[in-house]
Amino acid sequence: MRIGELSRTTGVPVPTIKYYVREGLMPPGELTSPNQATYGEAHERRLRLIRALLDVGGMKVAEIADVLTAIDDPVRPLHKVLGAAADRLGNVGVEHDDTESAAAQAVVADLVSRRGWRTHDSDPAAADLSMALASMARLGHGAFVEVLDDYADAAEQVARADLGYVDRRVSVEDMVESVVIGTVLGEAVFNALRRLAHVDASAKLYGADGPPEQKTN
Incomplete structure (x- = not known):
């Protein structure tokens, strides 16, 4: 799917998706031309995980990046990352009508x-x-x-x-x-x-x- 479809599917604005890619929170799409890229199910899942950690977990972008790095590198001990993440949990969230x-x-x-x-x-x-x-x-x-x-x-x-x-x-x-x-x-x-x-x-x-x-x- 194109980035616009990914945005419609997840409810995350295109500029925000591009920001997450720039910050390394999610991998870039597969280039099909110099200015076009396609995104798959893995991108959608990663995007939903980011939003869950942000909206429900109340985590900051830098904290989310740390958790996602741990997911992508299972050799890294998770207990320190998760302990810090749990300590930063808040009660600020965004409800979805779905x-x-x-x-x-x-x-x-x-x-x-x-x-x-x-x-x-x-x-x-x-x-x-x-x-x-x-x-x-x-x-x-x-x-x-x-x-x-x-x-x-x-x-x-x-x-x-x-x-x-x-x-x-x-x-x-x-x-x-x-x-x-x-x-x-x-x-x-x-x-x-x-x-x-x-x-x-x-x-x-x-x-x-x-x-x-x-x-x-």
């Missing part, structure tokens, strides 16, 4: 309902979770939702532990591409789940309908 986003939002709404969490699907953390799951689906990792309840179980446990240690102010702080997806985007998923679980656990412990012994007369 099938993956709609499906992810439905999954999150169902999760919150099934688990009886005292929160709602319009919570900012729910939006972060939806964006992370949708990005995973676009990268071919949609099956991640099959382990979502396991993450939710862990999130609830961590939330209870966090609140139990609140007075002490204790901070609770893997194929190569799969390592990046599971670590970077998986971290975004878990952080969003953890925040949702915090809302529920806090409401149960400190809300108006919490344990009688926690209320004051």
